[in-house]
Amino acid sequence: MDERAERELSAILSEIRPAPLPAGELLAVRRALSAEVRGAGAPEVMTLPEVAEFLRIDEADLGEILDELPAFELAGRLRVRRARLVEWIEHRERTWRHAAGARTVGAATRIGKGVA
Amino acid sequence: MTEFDDDDLVRMYRDGDADAFDALFDRHHATAWRFARAILGDGDGAREVLQESFLAVARTARTYTPRARFRSWLLRIVRNRALNLLAAEKRRREALAARGSDGAGVAAAEPSPADHAIAGERRERVRAAMAALPESQRQALALHAFERLKYREIAEVLEVPINTVKTLIRRARAALGKALEDDDG
Numbered sequence A: 001m002d003e004r005a006e007r008e009l010s011a012i013l014s015e016i017r018p019a020p021l022p023a024g025e026l027l028a029v030r031r032a033l034s035a036e037v038r039g040a041g042a043p044e045v046m047t048l049p050e051v052a053e054f055l056r057i058d059e060a061d062l063g064e065i066l067d068e069l070p071a072f073e074l075a076g077r078l079r080v081r082r083a084r085l086v087e088w089i090e091h092r093e094r095t096w097r098h099a100a101g102a103r104t105v106g107a108a109t110r111i112g113k114g115v116a
Numbered sequence B: 001m002t003e004f005d006d007d008d009l010v011r012m013y014r015d016g017d018a019d020a021f022d023a024l025f026d027r028h029h030a031t032a033w034r035f036a037r038a039i040l041g042d043g044d045g046a047r048e049v050l051q052e053s054f055l056a057v058a059r060t061a062r063t064y065t066p067r068a069r070f071r072s073w074l075l076r077i078v079r080n081r082a083l084n085l086l087a088a089e090k091r092r093r094e095a096l097a098a099r100g101s102d103g104a105g106v107a108a109a110e111p112s113p114a115d116h117a118i119a120g121e122r123r124e125r126v127r128a129a130m131a132a133l134p135e136s137q138r139q140a141l142a143l144h145a146f147e148r149l150k151y152r153e154i155a156e157v158l159e160v161p162i163n164t165v166k167t168l169i170r171r172a173r174a175a176l177g178k179a180l181e182d183d184d185g
Helices: A003-015 A023-037 A048-055 A059-065 A082-112 B006-014 B018-040 B043-063 B070-098 B113-118 B121-131 B135-146 B151-158 B162-184
Strands: A071-074 A077-081
Touching: A003 B121, A003 B135, A003 B162, A023 B018, A023 B043, A048 A059, A048 A077, A048 A082, A077 A082, B006 B018, B006 B043, B006 B070, B018 B043, B018 B070, B018 B135, B043 B070, B070 B135, B070 B151, B121 B135, B121 B162, B135 B151, B135 B162, B151 B162
Parallel strands: none
Antiparallel strands: A071 A077
């Protein structure tokens, strides 16, 4: 292509650049993302009752895991940041998978040795 | 939020600052949208890919490595999702064709109302030629011509060497240039 044709092509490419997403649709996308990012209903800093509700366990059972929770103290009360709680859950998931894998290997080893 | 770079915003979001995520969205949604449109051609699919891509960012921000250039990471996610949607659409069309259906295929690149108003024969030739490019050439050209990305960043997005990017763009422009030459008669 000669220089004139290159310039014309560059100009046309600028003209056919896709138009922006319409404002109404952009707003819909923002709202959907906001629900995800802000955890639709779950506050960023949670009280212990809110943590129990988030974990779907009784508040009384929280005592068993209190030492493990990524909590911090504020004005004499414990609080937990939602992002840290999610990380803590993911850590427990990985630990569980690792243990599940070990249990599977252990079971296979016992079967191999003829142990029921 | 304007004084924070992308890596700062990702770190802030990881620490629980939802507004930092909003700032990342504000900064990059237009680029992500245009790239999705360049791959898919139609607006509905591009909107779906835009939303899914940022959802993926929200959910996997912990896996992002600072210094990895957030925009490249985001556009790789957009590309993967758009290509998945394209593949799904292709399977759907093939299934419909096998049943002898007249189901509508993936829309070709849709001119905007503004383009209809000022549409020129040559502009439409370039648009059609771009839609007909091999996928990798179209993506490389879109990132270079529409987003003004440097070769290095395009290489990161497409996960190919820089020289491959240069070749893809050169071939794409040659094909579009030929479309204009054919119009000259």
